[in-house]
Amino acid sequence: MIEAAMIWNEPNNKSHWDPNLDPDWTKFAEMAVAAGQAIKAENPNVPRVLGGMSPIDPGWVRNMAGKGVLDHVDAIAVHGFPLDWNLWKLDEWPAKIDEIKAVTDLPVWVSEVGISTFGAEEVQVWGLKRTAELLIGKAPRIHWYSLYDLPRDWPATTRHREAEGSSYYRHFYMGLIREDGSPKPALEAFGDYAPEMGLCQWFHYQDHRLDDAVAWMKRLGVTYLRTGLSWADSFRPNALDWFDRQMEALQDFDVTVTFCFTPEHRGIEPHHTSPPLDKQEFADFCASMIRRYAPRGAAVSRPLGREPRQAALAP
Template identity: 70%
Template sequence: MLEAAMIWNEPNNKSHWDPEVDPGWGRFAEMAILAAQAIRAENASLPRVLGGISPIDPGFLANMQARCVLEHMDVLAVHGFPLDWNLWQIDEWPHKLAQIRAHHDKPLWVTEVGVSSFGAEEVQAWGVDRTAELLIGRTPRVYWYSLYDLPSAWEATTRHREAEGSSYYRHFYMGLLREDGSPKAALERFACHAPRLGVCQWFHFEDHR
């Protein structure tokens, strides 16, 4: 069952949209509006979600508002990984949501949040519980990223790959399940919070999983 349509993913992340090609996100804005209009033409009741922003930047949404993108969206979304990549602490989640809500009254979803097991599985398990405590009840939808670890033979979608050091390799340890499908300690903790805590899982074309 299709419950919503998300337009792009992390449009303000340089790994997913090239600001050198489109420095003001003008082309992105045009594309997003056209996509939103096409979705509305096919299904008038399907919520249109602006791709989760990462970093959580009110300035980017102000740009999208100025370019008339937000009037074509029904839901805004954010992504956050404070224990792995973001320059803020996990307990700042309520403040991060408040920063967006101070300027926008549309529903706000957290469509990707996660903690890697790169350092220790116990850290990830703790991260599931703390994330649930901080976000469930503060936003209508929260999705844990991800179910599966990224296969080690694949590449993560980043600009500099291995040159990023441990920041790059953390991409391969975000799952509740290891690459071989075996469960990590965090899976049991996740089960305690489901279905209030959902799962975000990206699949490639012809993904073997």
Template identity: 70%
Template sequence: MIEAAMIWNEPNNKSHWNPELDPDWSIYADTVIRAGSAIAEMNPDVTRVLGGMSPIDAHWVQRMRGHGALDHVDVVAVHGFPLDWNLWPIHAWPDKIAEIEAVVPDKPIWATEVGVGSFGAEEVQVFGIDKTAELLLDRVPNVYWYSLFDLPQEWGAETRHREAEGSSYYRHFYMGLIRADGTPKPALEHYARYADRMGLMQWFHFEDPRLDDAVRWMKDLGVKKLRTGLSWADSFRPGALDWFDRQMEALADLEVLVTFCFTPEHLGVEAHHTSCAKDPQAFADFCAWMIDRYAPASPVKKEIRA
């Protein structure tokens, strides 16, 4: 059920990885080394993806190489939102890809989270999806649009500073192609033109009531690839495996890039999901468990590995 696995989400973004606890990202690099090794041990055919970076930062990638993390991933991923959060124009997408290619000539670059919201005007999102497709679909092997659904405002966005971010925070609730009430935006029709080549990135919350609707929409659109997440923190909730099983079974017809992230409060250096783990091996063990459950190696390869 899993084609590829991403090791954390936006680890160079303070909203998703606390840099005060890991100022040189050495703990994150150790986390990647351990998790990458664990995933390969369980199934060497699963593509390992470095946590999608945001901002796109060649110096950070070089730091990861210096720490040895790039030796344990197969793909380097970038995230970009030039009409919402980034300080560069949408037409710069090819240049941003080239910046990373220059320091990682030995690995493919995937755009695992791209998007334009409808916060200001829904027409802007229509322009954004067409321009993103024009600039990226023939430039990188994989592109994932964020997202299918708007995030309901009552759920809140997973950022460290929340409303203190001002309008940047509220843009999180307008990134979908479908409004929170289930009605499609104009950009959905435009996305449908690219759905067989441009994947979707959609987070599913624990026991998310939108799961079945998401699968129906993706089937109707002809989506082939999905990026989503399995939360390490959620794995400690009652009924977690039942939910994980239901989620992964529902997505079984898609090529899934799963993101492993979110630190359980009791296992973090601080009690927050953006904290590095007190023991990075515990996160690697979670990754191995999920791969063995949802993307086990073939019996022949298991025998060879043993």
């Protein structure tokens, strides 16, 4: 069920981690190390992935290496949206991955890549095809973001929201399927690249799209998926019931589950981007999710191209 555990989402992006509260990334590093250790203690066969950096920054990777984070993960992930948010061209994707490979020997995943239909749906079709040409064979995992458009009455998970201008509204048009459930032109094209390309689809608490998403992914030939189990959501009423339902629905896929988002009452400041008051609380959440959905002895696939560190020592 769980093929990998990802620690945080876009950690070096100020929309998902508040750099004002952690200017040199020490708090993040300490939290990531604690989480990596906790995941390994529960099941050393589950690969640990450092959350997808955005922007793609070799300097940030060197910082994480210097703070010991890379000793506690088995892969490192990047996010890229050159046609929507990043200041580089789509054809630069291979070079961007090589920049990270130059500063670490860890496998490099692309855990989010996508193109919005904010301007034109035809752009997404061309961009999907070109992205597949550039990335298939270049990274062990490529997660296309996303299957569904974000409903307009749901806020995008970003700290600045409408202050970002049109950049904010692009969040709502990243799907292959419109909010009303109708397919966009790129949906059929995506099927040409599955299973080599997987999906990244976030499911909100009690998300009504879950069952339809599973049906669509099977129809498209998707075999692997990235989604999230939110630490913040874990404090909602009946949260474990929802987590169980989500993970049961996704049991036929190889799932990279992302652990992220600070509960307001457990942050230095009351916001999901805040470093936690106690790094061990986040680590304990990660451990509890592994214990529940990937217990020691459970079968785990090998998406990395090599075994997780010291997996051979596992009982």
